[in-house]
Amino acid sequence: MAGRAEKGRARRRRGVGTAIRMTAVLIVVLFGAANYLVLDHAIDRSDSFVIETERTLVRNEFSHQIDQVVQYQSQLSFWDKTFRELANGMPGEAFVHDQIRDWMWSDFGFSWMIFATPDGEKVLGVHRGEKVSDRKAREKLQWVSDLTRKAERAYRNALSPDRGGWQVAPAKEDPDLLTPALPQIHVTGMRLIEGTMSIVVVQAVVPKTLYIPAGRLQPTLLVTVKPISQKMLADAERRLGVHGLAFVPIVSVEPGLAMTSVGADAYNPMVASWRPNMPGSFVWHSALPQIALFVLVFAGVMLFGAARFAALVRALQRSEEKNAFLARHDPLTGLRNRSGFDEDLLHAEGAGKGFSILSIDLDRFKAVNDRHGHVAGDIVLQAVARRFSDRVGGQGCVARLGGDEFCVLLAGEHDRESLLALAGNLVLDTQLPIAYGAHLLLIGGSAGIAQFPVHGGTVHDVMVKADAALYAAKNAGRNRAVHAGDIENVASTHAA
Structure with missing residues (x-):
């Protein structure tokens, strides 16, 4: 009897020990699972935050570049001298040489500058500082025909009768802008021109007075094409703190590639893409071995979990501080942007x-x-x-x-x-x-x-x-x- 009782107690002890071990294993598994789920969620949120922040920065960067091109183009399209030059047709050789080749091409790098009437009857094209045939200029205009139509509509919608002629509606002044306000008659887009993503600006040529004589109602449109060079992309990468910035077709599907549309051009088949700064991959590769150790040592789990979360918070803080710094400073020189x-x-x-x-x-x-x-x-x-x-x-x-x-x-x-x-x-x-x-x-x-x-x-x-x-x-x-x-x-x- 005593032997059977001892064996019974031994079985109960083994049962209790097994239950305790199973409970301990369950606690460790639950603790590990909780850590896994929390870490996975934090990594997912941090990755999402970084991607969305970089997406905003990329859109703002190209929006700023488009605004710059509009300002550069306006120096020719919003100018009395250009308006007078077009009084009897297309610009002359001296104007093309001095204002387009030696100024707009040499200083601003516009690959194409095309003057054209909306009906296409009169056209003058300059490619990389050299005048081209009317046929080549008209061929290039076909790629931006939707923009020229929009620009003509914008020009005509801005007109109102005045003193026997027409007056173009002036720009609305904005005290928050640091660049000169321009009449809202320009149209912008981003297109793949000659294999290079380019910024396209189209605007009717108007004088500084914004007064259009009755005989000059039909506009002459100025089309400018500014290629986005590898240097511009590299400079943008340095400013934004991203890498692999490029343009890919909108239907591209590639793991790990972040994309966003830029320029608000419905006819643009390309989107900006880059390799985002993903803290999650680093955290996973460094944390998984420790997570396995946590399952065996409960106390170590708590300590290491706290350390890893602190590291993750610090990584997020560094990411936020970096983004805040990049939002207000030039990464190349350290000066204010x-x-x-x-x-x-x-x-x-x-x-x-x-x-x-x-x-x-x-x-x-x-x-x-x-x-x-x-x-x-x-x-x-x-x-x-x-x-x-x-x-x-x-x-x-x-x-x-x-x-x-x-x-x-x-x-x-x-x-x-x-x-x-x-x-x-x-x-x-x-x-x-x-x-x-x-x-x-x-x-x-x-x-x-x-x-x-x-x-x-x-x-x-x-x-x-x-x-x-x-x-x-x-x-x-x-x-x-x-x-x-x-x-x-x-x-x-x-x-x-």
Whole structure:
């Protein structure tokens, strides 16, 4: 009996031990499963957050590039000289040589510029600075026929009778814009032109007065094509912190590839694609061995789980901080970008005190890129950014708005002489040679100065004045600084 009782107790102990072990195994399995599910969900959310953030950044980047092309094209399509040139037909040889080849092609890189009447009867095409046959120009127009129709409709919808002719509706002023407001008669799209994704802008040529004589009602449309080069994509990658940025057909299906439409063009069969920064893959590869160990050691599970979640939170924080920094800073130079500069401008305007803006463009920068490559161009931009930052110091904020365009914001009151002295020194900084291997790279710069509220009651007005002063400096021979109050004197002196 005692033996049977002992055996019974032994069986019960074994049963209890088995139940405890099974319960322990179940607890460990449940704990591991809970950790697995939580980690998987956190990784999925972090990956989704990173992808959506990068998607927004990519859309904003190409929207900004389209806006830049519209501004560049408007210098020719929204110009009295162009409107007069078209009075008797298509532009002449001198206009094509000076304004299209030596200016728009050389400075802005428009691969195609086509003047055409809506009916296609009159046409003039320039491809990479060289005039082409009417047949080739008309063939190219077929690829953007929907945009030309929209541009003609936009032009005619903007017209209203005035003084025996027609008046184009002016642009609505927006104090938050840093670029000149333009009449809403342009149409944009992104198309695959000659195997390269390109930004296309179409607009009727109109004078600055926006007055159209009765005999000039039929518009002449200007079509410009700006290819998105590998350098532009590489620069965008650096600015956004992504890699593999390219364009693929909208029907592409490839694992691990993030995509988004850009440009709001319904006829564009391509979308922007890139390889997103996915923290999940790294976390999985590093966490799985530890998760297996957690199942065996419960206490280690708790400690390691806390460590991994802390690491994940830190990774998310670093990702958010990086995205926040990229949203306001230029990744190449570390200076403020356009978004960050806009915030500083709004703060300066809201302070209710005076401020000054120095708009600076580099001269002969494109020649450095063409001759020595984009790496040399990046070194030039970084060197100029350091010089500008050292020069301005704590006086104000230096920003790179894009390409070779810089801006300086100086808060508070400044007299004209001190501003000209600072701008002159910044121009001199651009002229100092920059070492690149065995070469000394030489560029130059031009600067325009405007002050609030002397030259405008809004940020937009002051920026317009600063840009106007900058163009006056360029037109006067470059490598100089011009104050907004001296634009007319500089222009008359240069004309003389």
